[in-house]
Amino acid sequence: MLTCYGVELASRLFLGTAQYPSPAILADTVRASGTEVVTVSLRRETAGGASGGRFWELIRELGVRVLPNTAGCHSVKEAVTTARMAREVFATDWIKLEVIGNHDTLQPDVFGLVESARILSEEGFSVFPYTTDDLVVAERLLEAGCKVLMPWCAPIGSAAGPLNVRALRSLRAHFPDTPLIVDAGLGRPSHAAAVMELGFDAVLLNTAVAKAGDPAGMAHAFAGAVEAGLEAYRAGIVEPRETAVPSTPVIGQAVFS
Numbered sequence: 499m500l501t502c503y504g505v506e507l508a509s510r511l512f513l514g515t516a517q518y519p520s521p522a523i524l525a526d527t528v529r530a531s532g533t534e535v536v537t538v539s540l541r542r543e544t545a546g547g548a549s550g551g552r553f554w555e556l557i558r559e560l561g562v563r564v565l566p567n568t569a570g571c572h573s574v575k576e577a578v579t580t581a582r583m584a585r586e587v588f589a590t591d592w593i594k595l596e597v598i599g600n601h602d603t604l605q606p607d608v609f610g611l612v613e614s615a616r617i618l619s620e621e622g623f624s625v626f627p628y629t630t631d632d633l634v635v636a637e638r639l640l641e642a643g644c645k646v647l648m649p650w651c652a653p654i655g656s657a658a659g660p661l662n663v664r665a666l667r668s669l670r671a672h673f674p675d676t677p678l679i680v681d682a683g684l685g686r687p688s689h690a691a692a693v694m695e696l697g698f699d700a701v702l703l704n705t706a707v708a709k710a711g712d713p714a715g716m717a718h719a720f721a722g723a724v725e726a727g728l729e730a731y732r733a734g735i736v737e738p739r740e741t742a743v744p745s746t747p748v749i750g751q752a753v754f755s
């Protein structure tokens with residue numbers, strides 16, 4: 499079980515709700531993924547334009563927990579205000595905090611992120627900060643009150659997969675007891691398996707599933723990959739070597755007559 503802010507989760511796959519062709523496909527996808535947490539933007543359109551009451555009703559029917567997000571916010575003021583509104587609308591203290599600093603890369607403004615995280619943590623929010631893979635920023639976020647970190651592995655929507663495995667490894671090594679959820683940039687199930695094999699606790703993704711030819715099928719594939727990666731990490735992965743090592747030890751010599 500993964501525990502985030504005191505809530506136990508069996509599924510290690512968090513899903514975004516944007517860009518699906520229709521609300522029905524979103525619903526099928528959420529079910530196929532087995533996810534227990536979906537992230538919802540207060541500011542952006544959700545599946546197929548479903549909005550307001552209709553969208554809320556759909557989420558309720560699916561029985562999943564909502565992680566509201568501040569997607570589209572570019573300043574501390576915007577992010578904090580959006581988080582406060584999300585708390586009212588979705589009746590939860592959970593917030594996926596995004597403060598975007600660059601239009602091209604959608605890279606987080608880590609200074610604004612830390613400041614917003616501090617304000618919101620002091621107000622009792624359970625903050626899930628969307629951050630880079632920078633170690634020092636991660637430390638500052640923990641000092642600001644975050645109990646979970648969400649480092650990217652590549653820019654949002656890029657589907658590029660883990661770009662800096664060393665940095666991800668380093669984060670895992672430095673924060674062994676903090677739930678680390680890779681958020682953004684995963685493009686295919688093997689990417690999800692790869693970060694879970696590094697010991698990450700969960701993944702959050704949207705584009706790779708919502709934009710797939712068959713979103714429900716892709717979500718199911720991601721769910722399997724996340725489980726496989728987790729199981730492999732727990733089982734103890736053999737590290738790569740520079741030289742060959744015979745996998746079959748030879749005792750004595752074969753005798754041919």
Ligand SMILES: CC(=O)[C@@H](O)[C@H](O)COP(=O)(O)O
Binds near residue numbers: 628655656683703
């Ligand atoms: C939906 C959401 O929160 C995104 O901002 C998130 O970061 C997912 O990124 P991908 O679309 O790259 O999976």
